[in-house]
Amino acid sequence: MKKSYLAVLLSSLLLMTACGDNKKQDDTQTSVSDTTAVKAPPAPEWAQNATIYEVNTRQFSADGNFKAVEEQLPRLKEMGVDIIWLMPIYPVSQKNKKGTLGSPYAIADYTAVNPDYGTMADLKSLVNRAHALGLHVILDWVANHTGWDHVWTKEHPDWYTKVNGAMTSPVDPKTGKPTGWTDVVDLDFNNPAMRKAMIEAMQFWVRECGIDGYRCDVAGFVPNDFWAELRPQLDKIKTMFMLAEWEDEPDQFKSCFNMNYGWSMNNMMRAVAKGASNATKIDSLREANKKRFPRWYYQMLFTQNHDENSNNGTLNQLFGQGADAFVVLSSTLEGMPLVYNGMESNLNKRLAFFEKDTIAWGNYGKSDFYKTLLTLKHRNRALWNGLAGGKVVKIPTNHDDKIYAFSRQRDNDRVIVVLNLSSQTQSFTIGGAGFAGVYTEVFSHEPVEVKPAMNVTLTPWAYRVLTN
Incomplete structure (x- = not known):
């Protein structure tokens, strides 16, 4: 030409106009124990160019069940999604619950499914259909605490943290201050029997349903030596993909996790969008992370997730007219991009967390936008995850x-x-x-x-x- x-x-x-709709760690030192070699935890080969999509089963459809999610899997596959992350699928604790339906993160039984979502057979069907399409499924796991009427509170009350002899809601281990999570009760990781039961419960879903990994809630509230103990027990069954909802513990990349949350990048992007910071600060943050984490690290990069959407605002509320630009940035920087359910249909409301609040799907008006970005990540090795991809080189x-x-x-x-x-x-x-x-x-x-x-x-x- x-x-x-x-x-x-x-x-x-x-x-x-814009396209579309407008602590420092030493890699050579010993990890979480004297017997754990310092190297990246195992990772499934399919994760090297994967993208992730979060499903809030309660709000995903009017029916709010597994069958409705399964019906949409071919569409998500076509859009370029690889990993389906299901928010907690377990029965919700009723004691001290918040709102009408309670929080999915207040779990009443680690080895059962929420009857509102369907049956165990329905979940297995969803996972099997995902695998047939070449998709992978990870479950949300809450190891730090359970609901107040979890089966363990009656069968094993000694497995819980006690204050003045009574069970207690979680306290931030770093600040010692109450979290305000009054609908859940703190587990005691000094109890070996509890740890063993927790590992067995997590193995259950791998064996029973063939899931491919876990997104671990408030992973930094759980001792890192537990994650180190857990990981080989899961990998005995199959190699897992593990995501930590945490950013402040670099050794988690050595003990267990393949990816963590890019909270600081999310905060930085929001600051730039509002004019409170400028684009050069993005590089300062990236350089700080390189010094902080092992060389194989990568993060989940996001503009929305269930916490951001429900607690802080919609994509447009947080990023304004720059929303698409920041989705593009989070999809092309080093890291794995997250799409929160509904974003492909211009999700323009904050989904209620403790009530039924169905996503208004419309015509999937942003689907092609996300498909372009996610497909590029699949095909172009420069955008692959971790050491499989290319480093960012600034163009001055x-x-x-x-x-x-x-x-x-x-x-x-x-x-x-x-x-x-x-x-x-x-x-x-x-x-x-x-x-x-x-x-x-x-x-x-x-x-x-x-x-x-x-x-x-x-x-x-x-x-x-x-x-x-």
Whole structure:
């Protein structure tokens, strides 16, 4: 293709509006015990380019059950999802419950299913259908505490933390202050019998339903030596994928977990979206994380999840007109992107947490947007997870406080991402000769030639994602 045509095409492409709808750790030191070698925990091969989708079964459909989730699995597969993360599927504790239906995280029985969601056979059918489609299923697990009427409270009261001889709601182990989680009761991890029962309960779902891993709630409230004890017991059955809802304990990447939460990146993106920080701070955070975590670490990157949506706001409430730009950023930086259920239909409400509040699905108006990003991650090795992917290399501009530009490369695969993370049109110059070449813009499918010192203009919150 002639360069003169490319130059005209590039000029028109870059002027378009945004595509779519608008502690430091030493890797050589001993891990959580003197006998645990310092290396990454096992990981299933399929996780290297996987993406994750969170399902709130209660709100996912009017029926609020496993069968309704199973019916949507082909659609999610087509959209590019790999991992189905089911929020807790267990019976909900009724004692001290919050709201009408209670919290899914106040569990009454670790080895049963919530009858509102269906039967054990229904869950097995969901998992089997997912596996037939090439999807993988992880369950939400709450190890730190149970509901007040969990079967263990009657059968094994000695398994719980006591204050003045009485069971108690969880206390933050770092601050010593009450959490306010009055609908749950704290477990005592100094009790070996409780630990053994917890491990057996987690093995149960792997053996019984063939699940592929766990998302572990408030993982930092649980001693890291428990996670180290758990992991090999699960992997005896099959290699698990383990996600920690935590960020403040780097050794979790050595004891058990394949991925943790990118809370700090989420907070940073929100600050940039509101103008409280600028794009250069993203690099400062990334560099700090490199020093903090083992070299094989990666995080789940998100703009929404059940906590963010219910407690803090919708995607648009938190990110405003920049919402799509930050979804693009979280889908192309080092890490695994999360899609929260309903985002593909422009979820525009905060789902009630303790009540029935069905997602209004509409016409899946954002499905193609997410499909483009998730499919790119599958196909382009530069975007793969952890050590399988390419490192972010910043592309310098003369407006780095507003423009975030970078490249990632693995072998011959390369991706270039350029985002205007501001509410004003930005005209700027891209530096660096090492990124020159002809690429395809993934949303428009148009060819683009990138040249050193080229001038670019992006409208507010516009973005370009180029692949070779």
